[in-house]
Amino acid sequence: MPVNIDIATYSQLLDSLYEGATTANKQRSFLSELKAILNLQHASLIVRQPSPTDSGLLFTSGQNHDVTMIEDNNNLWMGQYYAQDPLINLPINEVVTLEDIIHQDQLIESEYYQLFLKPSAIHTTAGLDWLTNQNSRISLRLSRIKSQGYFSNDEKVFLKMLIPHLERSMSLGIEMQQLESERQVYAQSISKRSIGMITLDKNGDILKMNNTAEQYLMEKDGLGRGHSALQLKNSSLNDLLKGYIKEALDAICNDQRPPINALAIPRSSGKHDYQLVVKPMPIDKQKESDGAPYLMIFLQDPEKNLEISVRLLMNLYHLTLSEATIAILLSEGNTMDEVAEELDIKKNTVRAHLRSIFAKTGVTQQSMLVSLVLTSLASTP
Numbered sequence: 001m002p003v004n005i006d007i008a009t010y011s012q013l014l015d016s017l018y019e020g021a022t023t024a025n026k027q028r029s030f031l032s033e034l035k036a037i038l039n040l041q042h043a044s045l046i047v048r049q050p051s052p053t054d055s056g057l058l059f060t061s062g063q064n065h066d067v068t069m070i071e072d073n074n075n076l077w078m079g080q081y082y083a084q085d086p087l088i089n090l091p092i093n094e095v096v097t098l099e100d101i102i103h104q105d106q107l108i109e110s111e112y113y114q115l116f117l118k119p120s121a122i123h124t125t126a127g128l129d130w131l132t133n134q135n136s137r138i139s140l141r142l143s144r145i146k147s148q149g150y151f152s153n154d155e156k157v158f159l160k161m162l163i164p165h166l167e168r169s170m171s172l173g174i175e176m177q178q179l180e181s182e183r184q185v186y187a188q189s190i191s192k193r194s195i196g197m198i199t200l201d202k203n204g205d206i207l208k209m210n211n212t213a214e215q216y217l218m219e220k221d222g223l224g225r226g227h228s229a230l231q232l233k234n235s236s237l238n239d240l241l242k243g244y245i246k247e248a249l250d251a252i253c254n255d256q257r258p259p260i261n262a263l264a265i266p267r268s269s270g271k272h273d274y275q276l277v278v279k280p281m282p283i284d285k286q287k288e289s290d291g292a293p294y295l296m297i298f299l300q301d302p303e304k305n306l307e308i309s310v311r312l313l314m315n316l317y318h319l320t321l322s323e324a325t326i327a328i329l330l331s332e333g334n335t336m337d338e339v340a341e342e343l344d345i346k347k348n349t350v351r352a353h354l355r356s357i358f359a360k361t362g363v364t365q366q367s368m369l370v371s372l373v374l375t376s377l378a379s380t381p
Contacts, residue, residue: 018165032061049139087101092131097124097150124144124150126143132171132174196209202252202253202290263275274299274300275301281295310325313378330370336350357369
Protein backbone atom coordinates (compact mmCIF):
# COMPACT_ATOMS: atom_id res chain seq x y z
CA MET A 1 0.00 0.00 0.00
CA PRO A 2 1.30 3.52 -0.77
CA VAL A 3 0.38 4.74 2.75
CA ASN A 4 0.66 3.10 6.14
CA ILE A 5 -2.45 0.90 5.92
CA ASP A 6 -2.95 -2.84 6.23
CA ILE A 7 -5.24 -5.01 4.12
CA ALA A 8 -7.88 -5.32 6.87
CA THR A 9 -8.13 -1.54 7.30
CA TYR A 10 -8.28 -0.99 3.55
CA SER A 11 -10.99 -3.64 3.25
CA GLN A 12 -13.01 -1.98 6.01
CA LEU A 13 -12.65 1.39 4.28
CA LEU A 14 -14.03 -0.01 1.00
CA ASP A 15 -16.83 -1.80 2.86
CA SER A 16 -17.93 1.50 4.43
CA LEU A 17 -17.68 3.23 1.06
CA TYR A 18 -19.95 0.74 -0.73
CA GLU A 19 -22.33 0.47 2.22
CA GLY A 20 -22.47 4.27 2.25
CA ALA A 21 -23.96 4.23 -1.25
CA THR A 22 -27.34 3.55 0.38
CA THR A 23 -26.78 4.28 4.09
CA ALA A 24 -25.94 7.76 5.36
CA ASN A 25 -24.33 6.48 8.56
CA LYS A 26 -21.92 4.31 6.55
CA GLN A 27 -21.12 7.28 4.34
CA ARG A 28 -20.03 9.18 7.42
CA SER A 29 -18.13 6.12 8.65
CA PHE A 30 -16.16 6.10 5.40
CA LEU A 31 -15.17 9.74 5.92
CA SER A 32 -14.17 9.08 9.54
CA GLU A 33 -12.06 6.09 8.53
CA LEU A 34 -10.43 8.03 5.70
CA LYS A 35 -9.70 10.86 8.12
CA ALA A 36 -7.93 8.46 10.48
CA ILE A 37 -5.95 6.72 7.72
CA LEU A 38 -4.67 9.96 6.19
CA ASN A 39 -4.34 11.87 9.49
CA LEU A 40 -6.76 14.62 8.45
CA GLN A 41 -8.33 17.53 10.23
CA HIS A 42 -11.52 17.19 8.24
CA ALA A 43 -13.06 15.18 5.36
CA SER A 44 -16.13 16.24 3.37
CA LEU A 45 -18.09 14.58 0.58
CA ILE A 46 -20.20 16.89 -1.60
CA VAL A 47 -22.84 14.60 -3.08
CA ARG A 48 -25.02 17.31 -4.61
CA GLN A 49 -23.49 20.60 -5.67
CA PRO A 50 -25.28 23.71 -4.35
CA SER A 51 -27.09 26.07 -6.69
CA PRO A 52 -29.27 29.19 -6.31
CA THR A 53 -32.31 26.95 -5.85
CA ASP A 54 -30.72 23.99 -4.07
CA SER A 55 -28.47 24.16 -1.02
CA GLY A 56 -27.03 20.79 -1.97
CA LEU A 57 -26.04 17.79 0.11
CA LEU A 58 -22.87 17.39 2.13
CA PHE A 59 -21.52 14.62 4.35
CA THR A 60 -18.74 15.78 6.62
CA SER A 61 -16.48 14.30 9.28
CA GLY A 62 -15.49 16.78 11.98
CA GLN A 63 -12.83 16.44 14.64
CA ASN A 64 -15.22 15.07 17.24
CA HIS A 65 -18.27 13.85 15.40
CA ASP A 66 -19.88 13.32 12.01
CA VAL A 67 -22.74 15.46 10.74
CA THR A 68 -24.85 15.80 7.64
CA MET A 69 -25.81 19.28 6.52
CA ILE A 70 -28.57 20.10 4.09
CA GLU A 71 -30.51 23.25 4.84
CA ASP A 72 -31.29 26.54 3.10
CA ASN A 73 -28.84 28.80 1.29
CA ASN A 74 -27.68 30.30 4.59
CA ASN A 75 -26.33 27.05 6.00
CA LEU A 76 -22.73 26.37 6.98
CA TRP A 77 -22.04 24.75 3.64
CA MET A 78 -22.88 27.83 1.61
CA GLY A 79 -21.56 30.31 4.18
CA GLN A 80 -18.35 28.52 5.14
CA TYR A 81 -17.26 25.27 3.50
CA TYR A 82 -18.33 25.69 -0.11
CA ALA A 83 -17.81 29.44 -0.25
CA GLN A 84 -14.24 29.07 1.07
CA ASP A 85 -13.25 26.11 -1.11
CA PRO A 86 -10.58 27.20 -3.62
CA LEU A 87 -10.70 23.77 -5.25
CA ILE A 88 -13.79 24.36 -7.38
CA ASN A 89 -14.53 22.34 -10.55
CA LEU A 90 -11.30 20.39 -10.46
CA PRO A 91 -10.15 18.30 -13.42
CA ILE A 92 -12.06 15.03 -13.29
CA ASN A 93 -10.27 12.13 -11.56
CA GLU A 94 -7.26 14.22 -10.58
CA VAL A 95 -6.00 14.76 -7.03
CA VAL A 96 -5.27 18.48 -6.57
CA THR A 97 -3.81 20.16 -3.48
CA LEU A 98 -3.75 23.79 -2.49
CA GLU A 99 0.01 23.90 -3.15
CA ASP A 100 -0.65 22.88 -6.77
CA ILE A 101 -2.61 26.11 -7.25
CA ILE A 102 -0.67 28.66 -5.21
CA HIS A 103 2.77 28.72 -3.57
CA GLN A 104 2.62 28.36 0.20
CA ASP A 105 4.36 31.72 0.83
CA GLN A 106 1.87 33.52 -1.38
CA LEU A 107 -1.01 31.66 0.24
CA ILE A 108 -0.03 32.70 3.77
CA GLU A 109 0.22 36.35 2.74
CA SER A 110 -3.13 36.28 0.92
CA GLU A 111 -6.37 37.75 2.20
CA TYR A 112 -8.04 34.42 1.54
CA TYR A 113 -5.74 32.65 4.00
CA GLN A 114 -6.15 35.30 6.67
CA LEU A 115 -9.95 35.48 6.39
CA PHE A 116 -10.88 31.85 5.76
CA LEU A 117 -8.15 29.30 6.39
CA LYS A 118 -6.34 30.71 9.42
CA PRO A 119 -9.46 31.09 11.65
CA SER A 120 -10.22 27.40 10.99
CA ALA A 121 -6.57 26.40 11.52
CA ILE A 122 -6.50 24.93 7.98
CA HIS A 123 -2.94 24.58 6.71
CA THR A 124 -3.60 22.78 3.45
CA THR A 125 -6.38 21.06 1.51
CA ALA A 126 -6.68 18.37 -1.13
CA GLY A 127 -9.57 17.74 -3.51
CA LEU A 128 -10.85 15.13 -5.91
CA ASP A 129 -13.81 15.40 -8.30
CA TRP A 130 -15.40 12.58 -10.31
CA LEU A 131 -18.54 11.96 -12.33
CA THR A 132 -21.17 9.29 -11.73
CA ASN A 133 -22.75 7.25 -14.52
CA GLN A 134 -25.54 9.82 -14.44
CA ASN A 135 -22.96 12.59 -15.14
CA SER A 136 -23.34 14.13 -11.67
CA ARG A 137 -20.22 15.74 -10.19
CA ILE A 138 -19.19 14.42 -6.78
CA SER A 139 -16.43 16.10 -4.75
CA LEU A 140 -14.17 14.87 -1.97
CA ARG A 141 -12.41 17.55 0.11
CA LEU A 142 -9.71 16.89 2.72
CA SER A 143 -8.05 19.40 5.08
CA ARG A 144 -5.09 19.38 7.46
CA ILE A 145 -3.71 21.57 10.20
CA LYS A 146 -0.03 22.59 10.19
CA SER A 147 1.17 19.77 12.48
CA GLN A 148 -0.32 17.19 10.06
CA GLY A 149 1.88 18.41 7.21
CA TYR A 150 1.34 18.46 3.46
CA PHE A 151 -0.10 15.68 1.31
CA SER A 152 2.65 13.40 0.05
CA ASN A 153 2.91 11.82 -3.39
CA ASP A 154 2.16 8.43 -1.82
CA GLU A 155 -1.05 9.81 -0.32
CA LYS A 156 -2.05 11.24 -3.68
CA VAL A 157 -1.45 7.82 -5.25
CA PHE A 158 -3.60 6.25 -2.54
CA LEU A 159 -6.45 8.68 -3.25
CA LYS A 160 -6.04 7.97 -6.96
CA MET A 161 -6.49 4.26 -6.20
CA LEU A 162 -9.83 5.04 -4.56
CA ILE A 163 -11.24 6.77 -7.65
CA PRO A 164 -12.76 3.66 -9.35
CA HIS A 165 -14.39 2.66 -6.07
CA LEU A 166 -15.70 6.16 -5.45
CA GLU A 167 -17.17 6.30 -8.95
CA ARG A 168 -18.75 2.87 -8.75
CA SER A 169 -20.19 3.20 -5.25
CA MET A 170 -21.84 6.56 -5.89
CA SER A 171 -23.25 5.47 -9.26
CA LEU A 172 -24.64 2.28 -7.72
CA GLY A 173 -26.13 4.27 -4.86
CA ILE A 174 -27.92 6.67 -7.21
CA GLU A 175 -29.23 3.80 -9.34
CA MET A 176 -30.47 1.90 -6.28
CA GLN A 177 -32.22 5.00 -4.94
CA GLN A 178 -33.92 5.51 -8.30
CA LEU A 179 -34.99 1.86 -8.42
CA GLU A 180 -36.33 2.04 -4.88
CA SER A 181 -38.33 5.17 -5.69
CA GLU A 182 -39.79 3.47 -8.78
CA ARG A 183 -40.54 0.33 -6.77
CA GLN A 184 -42.46 2.32 -4.17
CA VAL A 185 -44.54 4.04 -6.87
CA TYR A 186 -45.32 0.70 -8.52
CA ALA A 187 -46.16 -0.89 -5.16
CA GLN A 188 -48.54 1.95 -4.29
CA SER A 189 -50.26 1.67 -7.67
CA ILE A 190 -50.66 -2.10 -7.28
CA SER A 191 -51.95 -1.63 -3.74
CA LYS A 192 -54.55 0.87 -4.97
CA ARG A 193 -55.88 -1.85 -7.27
CA SER A 194 -56.03 -4.33 -4.36
CA ILE A 195 -53.70 -6.72 -6.19
CA GLY A 196 -51.77 -9.19 -4.06
CA MET A 197 -48.29 -10.08 -5.29
CA ILE A 198 -46.37 -13.18 -4.20
CA THR A 199 -42.90 -14.05 -5.52
CA LEU A 200 -41.73 -17.66 -5.60
CA ASP A 201 -38.20 -19.08 -5.84
CA LYS A 202 -36.97 -21.88 -8.12
CA ASN A 203 -38.54 -24.46 -5.75
CA GLY A 204 -41.93 -22.79 -5.74
CA ASP A 205 -41.49 -21.54 -2.17
CA ILE A 206 -42.69 -18.08 -1.13
CA LEU A 207 -39.93 -15.48 -1.09
CA LYS A 208 -41.89 -12.30 -0.56
CA MET A 209 -45.39 -10.85 -0.71
CA ASN A 210 -46.91 -7.41 -0.54
CA ASN A 211 -49.30 -6.22 2.17
CA THR A 212 -52.39 -6.95 0.07
CA ALA A 213 -51.36 -10.59 -0.45
CA GLU A 214 -50.59 -10.97 3.26
CA GLN A 215 -54.07 -9.68 4.07
CA TYR A 216 -55.73 -12.14 1.67
CA LEU A 217 -53.79 -15.08 3.13
CA MET A 218 -54.50 -14.04 6.72
CA GLU A 219 -58.24 -14.04 6.01
CA LYS A 220 -57.98 -17.74 5.03
CA ASP A 221 -60.99 -17.35 2.78
CA GLY A 222 -60.29 -20.14 0.33
CA LEU A 223 -56.52 -19.82 0.43
CA GLY A 224 -53.73 -19.53 2.96
CA ARG A 225 -50.09 -20.31 3.60
CA GLY A 226 -48.86 -23.80 4.37
CA HIS A 227 -45.25 -23.73 5.55
CA SER A 228 -43.43 -21.90 2.73
CA ALA A 229 -46.00 -22.46 -0.02
CA LEU A 230 -49.30 -20.98 -1.12
CA GLN A 231 -52.11 -23.41 -0.31
CA LEU A 232 -55.68 -23.50 -1.61
CA LYS A 233 -58.51 -24.95 0.49
CA ASN A 234 -59.94 -26.85 -2.48
CA SER A 235 -57.60 -29.86 -2.81
CA SER A 236 -58.16 -30.41 -6.54
CA LEU A 237 -57.49 -26.74 -7.29
CA ASN A 238 -54.48 -26.85 -4.97
CA ASP A 239 -53.06 -29.72 -7.03
CA LEU A 240 -53.82 -27.80 -10.20
CA LEU A 241 -51.96 -24.74 -8.86
CA LYS A 242 -48.96 -26.90 -7.95
CA GLY A 243 -49.02 -28.28 -11.48
CA TYR A 244 -49.08 -24.78 -12.96
CA ILE A 245 -46.13 -23.74 -10.80
CA LYS A 246 -44.13 -26.86 -11.67
CA GLU A 247 -44.92 -26.46 -15.37
CA ALA A 248 -43.64 -22.87 -15.36
CA LEU A 249 -40.49 -23.71 -13.36
CA ASP A 250 -39.67 -26.68 -15.60
CA ALA A 251 -40.03 -24.50 -18.68
CA ILE A 252 -37.66 -21.90 -17.21
CA CYS A 253 -35.09 -24.55 -16.28
CA ASN A 254 -35.27 -26.04 -19.81
CA ASP A 255 -34.97 -22.62 -21.48
CA GLN A 256 -38.46 -22.96 -22.92
CA ARG A 257 -41.12 -20.31 -23.08
CA PRO A 258 -43.00 -20.63 -19.77
CA PRO A 259 -46.82 -20.55 -19.81
CA ILE A 260 -49.03 -18.06 -18.00
CA ASN A 261 -51.92 -19.76 -16.19
CA ALA A 262 -54.92 -18.54 -14.23
CA LEU A 263 -57.34 -19.89 -11.62
CA ALA A 264 -60.62 -18.84 -10.05
CA ILE A 265 -60.48 -19.69 -6.34
CA PRO A 266 -63.80 -20.30 -4.54
CA ARG A 267 -64.13 -18.60 -1.15
CA SER A 268 -65.61 -20.07 2.01
CA SER A 269 -67.41 -16.79 2.71
CA GLY A 270 -69.44 -17.07 -0.50
CA LYS A 271 -67.93 -13.88 -1.91
CA HIS A 272 -66.82 -13.68 -5.53
CA ASP A 273 -63.93 -16.01 -6.37
CA TYR A 274 -60.39 -14.75 -6.02
CA GLN A 275 -58.65 -14.34 -9.37
CA LEU A 276 -55.16 -15.86 -9.47
CA VAL A 277 -52.54 -15.62 -12.22
CA VAL A 278 -49.18 -17.44 -12.28
CA LYS A 279 -46.64 -15.49 -14.30
CA PRO A 280 -42.91 -16.26 -14.83
CA MET A 281 -40.29 -13.61 -14.20
CA PRO A 282 -37.31 -12.75 -16.43
CA ILE A 283 -34.36 -14.92 -15.37
CA ASP A 284 -30.65 -14.62 -16.14
CA LYS A 285 -29.17 -17.93 -15.02
CA GLN A 286 -25.65 -16.56 -15.12
CA LYS A 287 -26.50 -13.96 -12.48
CA GLU A 288 -29.37 -15.34 -10.40
CA SER A 289 -28.68 -16.83 -6.95
CA ASP A 290 -30.62 -19.55 -5.13
CA GLY A 291 -32.86 -16.93 -3.55
CA ALA A 292 -33.79 -15.27 -6.83
CA PRO A 293 -37.49 -14.84 -7.73
CA TYR A 294 -38.66 -17.15 -10.55
CA LEU A 295 -42.44 -16.76 -10.52
CA MET A 296 -44.95 -14.08 -9.59
CA ILE A 297 -48.46 -14.88 -8.40
CA PHE A 298 -51.05 -12.13 -8.74
CA LEU A 299 -54.18 -12.27 -6.57
CA GLN A 300 -57.18 -10.04 -6.91
CA ASP A 301 -60.45 -9.76 -5.05
CA PRO A 302 -63.05 -8.62 -7.62
CA GLU A 303 -65.19 -7.21 -4.81
CA LYS A 304 -62.53 -4.64 -3.94
CA ASN A 305 -63.32 -1.31 -5.54
CA LEU A 306 -60.54 0.65 -7.23
CA GLU A 307 -59.66 3.97 -5.67
CA ILE A 308 -60.19 6.27 -8.62
CA SER A 309 -58.96 9.85 -8.37
CA VAL A 310 -61.74 12.36 -9.09
CA ARG A 311 -59.23 15.12 -9.71
CA LEU A 312 -57.19 13.09 -12.22
CA LEU A 313 -60.34 11.99 -14.04
CA MET A 314 -61.41 15.63 -14.30
CA ASN A 315 -58.01 16.60 -15.69
CA LEU A 316 -57.78 13.71 -18.16
CA TYR A 317 -61.17 14.26 -19.79
CA HIS A 318 -62.00 17.86 -18.82
CA LEU A 319 -64.96 16.72 -16.75
CA THR A 320 -66.74 18.78 -14.14
CA LEU A 321 -66.76 17.55 -10.54
CA SER A 322 -70.32 16.24 -10.95
CA GLU A 323 -69.47 14.46 -14.20
CA ALA A 324 -66.34 12.81 -12.77
CA THR A 325 -68.27 11.68 -9.69
CA ILE A 326 -71.02 10.13 -11.82
CA ALA A 327 -68.45 8.36 -14.04
CA ILE A 328 -66.79 6.84 -10.97
CA LEU A 329 -70.08 5.73 -9.41
CA LEU A 330 -71.07 4.03 -12.66
CA SER A 331 -67.66 2.31 -12.90
CA GLU A 332 -68.26 0.92 -9.40
CA GLY A 333 -71.32 -0.92 -10.68
CA ASN A 334 -74.07 1.48 -9.61
CA THR A 335 -77.19 1.85 -11.74
CA MET A 336 -78.55 5.18 -12.97
CA ASP A 337 -81.19 5.11 -10.24
CA GLU A 338 -78.56 4.38 -7.56
CA VAL A 339 -76.36 7.22 -8.81
CA ALA A 340 -79.33 9.63 -8.69
CA GLU A 341 -80.15 8.50 -5.16
CA GLU A 342 -76.50 8.71 -4.03
CA LEU A 343 -76.12 12.28 -5.32
CA ASP A 344 -79.67 13.33 -4.42
CA ILE A 345 -80.45 14.48 -7.96
CA LYS A 346 -83.06 13.53 -10.56
CA LYS A 347 -82.45 10.65 -12.95
CA ASN A 348 -82.90 13.03 -15.90
CA THR A 349 -80.06 15.13 -14.48
CA VAL A 350 -77.83 12.05 -14.39
CA ARG A 351 -78.74 11.37 -18.04
CA ALA A 352 -77.86 14.95 -19.01
CA HIS A 353 -74.48 14.66 -17.28
CA LEU A 354 -73.92 11.28 -18.94
CA ARG A 355 -74.47 12.78 -22.41
CA SER A 356 -71.89 15.44 -21.63
CA ILE A 357 -69.48 12.77 -20.36
CA PHE A 358 -69.93 10.77 -23.57
CA ALA A 359 -69.16 13.85 -25.67
CA LYS A 360 -65.99 14.69 -23.69
CA THR A 361 -64.61 11.14 -23.48
CA GLY A 362 -65.57 10.06 -27.00
CA VAL A 363 -67.49 6.94 -25.92
CA THR A 364 -71.03 6.08 -26.99
CA GLN A 365 -72.11 3.48 -24.44
CA GLN A 366 -72.14 3.24 -20.66
CA SER A 367 -70.13 0.00 -20.77
CA MET A 368 -67.45 1.74 -22.81
CA LEU A 369 -67.32 4.55 -20.25
CA VAL A 370 -66.89 2.09 -17.39
CA SER A 371 -64.06 0.35 -19.25
CA LEU A 372 -62.39 3.69 -20.00
CA VAL A 373 -62.53 4.82 -16.37
CA LEU A 374 -61.25 1.51 -14.97
CA THR A 375 -58.26 1.45 -17.33
CA SER A 376 -57.40 5.16 -17.11
CA LEU A 377 -54.48 6.61 -15.18
CA ALA A 378 -57.02 7.99 -12.73
CA SER A 379 -57.33 4.45 -11.33
CA THR A 380 -53.60 4.24 -10.60
CA PRO A 381 -52.76 7.37 -8.58
